[in-house]
Amino acid sequence: MNENEMATLEVFLVEPSHTQRIIISQHLQASGIHAVTCVSSGGEMLAQLKSVKPDLIISSMYLPDMTGVDLIHAIRKDSESYDMAFLLISSETNIQYLEPIRQAGAIAILPKPFTQRELDTALCAALDYLHPEKADLEHIDVEDLQVLLVDDSEFSRKYIQRVLNNVGIERITCASDGKQALGMFQEHFFDLIVTDLNMPEMDGLQLVNAIRGDAEQIATVPILMVTSEQNQNRLAAIEKAGVSAVLDKPFEPRSIKRLIMQLLS
CATH class of the missing domain: 3.40.50.2300 (Response regulator)
Structure with missing residues (x-):
């Protein structure tokens, strides 16, 4: 994991639980990310997107005013916010609820609780998405x-x-x-x-x-x-x-x- 690139990521965390916000923020800091802004609802996140464009949005599934599905769909419908990386952290295991997240292009879905390694893998995926390298195919343009x-x-x-x-x-x-x-x-x-x-x-x-x-x-x-x-x-x-x-x-x-x-x- 490129620590210098990781340190440049600007992250918004959408989590209604104060305790979970602290836990997830500590894990992010352990990964080298310090630019973390916390909000407690989907509405707050969408309001922030009118003026701020973070690299990565991390959200729980169940928010006070909407679900993580509603949030990622709202983000994907906004052309200016469409390319942001989205990571879901949730204890939800029902495929019926997780499938729309997968289809909407989430970078990863992590369980609650998650390990530091699982988070690091998801963050590396976000970096690959945000800062890609062109494929090098021998004899093929x-x-x-x-x-x-x-x-x-x-x-x-x-x-x-x-x-x-x-x-x-x-x-x-x-x-x-x-x-x-x-x-x-x-x-x-x-x-x-x-x-x-x-x-x-x-x-x-x-x-x-x-x-x-x-x-x-x-x-x-x-x-x-x-x-x-x-x-x-x-x-x-x-x-x-x-x-x-x-x-x-x-x-x-x-x-x-x-x-x-x-x-x-």
């Missing part, structure tokens, strides 16, 4: 890569597109479901496909099966599945279908960079 990005969540598409842009990939075509993506694939050449799993019309697994089963197309194109799916049977079916790699949501930006380098080098 990253700017020329043609990527098809498939996800039904607009927030998730924009987040992944930002991460791809960060590693130097600029030529990205977006589709909102598998059916639309398949039509694009049949009409255009792509070097890489990055797709979600759970989508309407045609999901990611159906898309992969259609691509791998189309003898007239370049069925060997690498396919990276980015998903929050936890069902082991579903994950096994994905691997069996011929996906090149599977990445969890939320993911560390360096993970997608590493996988892209492996798939395309």
Whole structure:
């Protein structure tokens, strides 16, 4: 972890509990972060964003006036605040409540209580997101890569597109479901496909099966599945279908960079 870069991060902590604010702030200080501003509600955070643009927003799930889901959605809908890194710290384990956070492009979700190592890993992910390094692919010009990005969540598409842009990939075509993506694939050449799993019309697994089963197309194109799916049977079916790699949501930006380098080098 680059301590000099970590020390430059400006962090806003949204936490209604005074005790939790102290605990989390102490962990942040142990990581080398001292510019921490604490607020107790989502409304206070959104009001602050009108004049201040922090690098990272850390929030609990349940706030006095809204949830962490409401907060991250409000942030992502604001074009001036969209690119901020967002970290959720919560004891919530219900997938139904955590899934919208994952889809909205959270940098990480930490449990309560969390370890210092878990926080450091999340902060490194935030640094990778905020201060990226271009991917270095032997014999391949990253700017020329043609990527098809498939996800039904607009927030998730924009987040992944930002991460791809960060590693130097600029030529990205977006589709909102598998059916639309398949039509694009049949009409255009792509070097890489990055797709979600759970989508309407045609999901990611159906898309992969259609691509791998189309003898007239370049069925060997690498396919990276980015998903929050936890069902082991579903994950096994994905691997069996011929996906090149599977990445969890939320993911560390360096993970997608590493996988892209492996798939395309």
